[in-house]
Amino acid sequence: MSLSAFSESPPAVKVQNLSITYRTTMERVPTFKNALVRFGRGERAVREIHAVDDVSFEVGEGTSLGIIGNNGAGKSTLMRALAGILPPTKGRIEVRGRITPLLALGVGFNNNLSGRENIILGGLASGLSRKEVEARTDLVTEFAGLEEFIDAPMRTYSSGMYSRLAFSVAVNMNPDILMIDEALSAGDATFKTKAAEKMDELRRQARAMFLVSHSLGSIKELCNECIWLHKGRLMMHGEPEEVIEAYQKFVNVGPSAMTLDDL
Numbered sequence: 633m634s635l636s637a638f639s640e641s642p643p644a645v646k647v648q649n650l651s652i653t654y655r656t657t658m659e660r661v662p663t664f665k666n667a668l669v670r671f672g673r674g675e676r677a678v679r680e681i682h683a684v685d686d687v688s689f690e691v692g693e694g695t696s697l698g699i700i701g702n703n704g705a706g707k708s709t710l711m712r713a714l715a716g717i718l719p720p721t722k723g724r725i726e727v728r729g730r731i732t733p734l735l736a737l738g739v740g741f742n743n744n745l746s747g748r749e750n751i752i753l754g755g756l757a758s759g760l761s762r763k764e765v766e767a768r769t770d771l772v773t774e775f776a777g778l779e780e781f782i783d784a785p786m787r788t789y790s791s792g793m794y795s796r797l798a799f800s801v802a803v804n805m806n807p808d809i810l811m812i813d814e815a816l817s818a819g820d821a822t823f824k825t826k827a828a829e830k831m832d833e834l835r836r837q838a839r840a841m842f843l844v845s846h847s848l849g850s851i852k853e854l855c856n857e858c859i860w861l862h863k864g865r866l867m868m869h870g871e872p873e874e875v876i877e878a879y880q881k882f883v884n885v886g887p888s889a890m891t892l893d894d895l
């Protein structure tokens with residue numbers, strides 16, 4: 633499907649020829665000896681990873697965009713770039729509105745601080761004033777169901793408690809553009825239901841929503857558009873049904889596999 637089919641409403645996000653390249657050193661612990669050996673072989677000390685490679689798309693207001701693709705396809709990197717955490721190596725990103733930068737849930741949390749202090753951190757990071765964040769602290773705590781633990785350091789939290797708080801921060805700061813990376817895996821079954829309801833509400837309010845998930849069922853349920861990335865390239869942009877079908881054909885797992893975690 634062509635991109636123009638989606639561009640009736642003004643774009644909330646416009647991505648043009650975006651490339652993100654990571655530069656990493658070859659060794660965990662660089663040594664002089666290894667550097668000499670590499671120099672002798674004429675090898676370079678840095679490795680470039682083209683995590684996002686010349687990707688262009690537009691998302692109109694009111695869109696819920698699912699982002700799918702195998703491990704390492706570049707989904708989280710694209711989300712980080714959209715949130716302004718990673719600068720584009722090449723290309724442009726235009727965003728209209730305030731974005732919540734809590735992506736992979738809890739990125740940016742400090743484990744030595746209490747839950748309450750991390751709510752403040754997360755809120756400030758999403759562009760609210762301290763007063764605005766403080767006014768929301770009880771709501772965030774209550775949504776996460778962590779009233780008793782909110783003043784304990786986050787290192788003492790279970791992983792479920794951790795992700796419940798991260799999700800609650802992400803969704804309760806009233807972002808214009810909501811970005812969720814695998815949110816639906818947050819917490820137990822009860823919390824999942826609550827999370828899904830909250831996402832539904834936000835989807836109706838937010839200017840746009842981005843959801844990265846390996847759960848293709850969730851993408852179908854929650855999104856009205858979908859992009860599929862493969863090795864940093866945009867393979868397809870269209871309606872979730874058709875993009876998921878093409879993706880499943882591509883990975884040859886058949887339509888019955890709704891979760892592709894092991895890819």
Ligand SMILES: Nc1ncnc2c1ncn2[C@@H]1O[C@H](COP(=O)(O)OP(=O)(O)OP(=O)(O)O)[C@@H](O)[C@H]1O
Nearest residue numbers: 654656681683701702703704705706707708709710
């Ligand atoms: N900080 C980093 N430094 C170097 N390379 C990175 C970094 N983060 C990601 N990469 C590489 O960039 C590529 C894309 O990674 P990314 O995390 O965006 O993929 P993904 O689609 O979100 O994967 P997954 O489904 O496993 O979460 C991978 O090859 C990965 O190894």
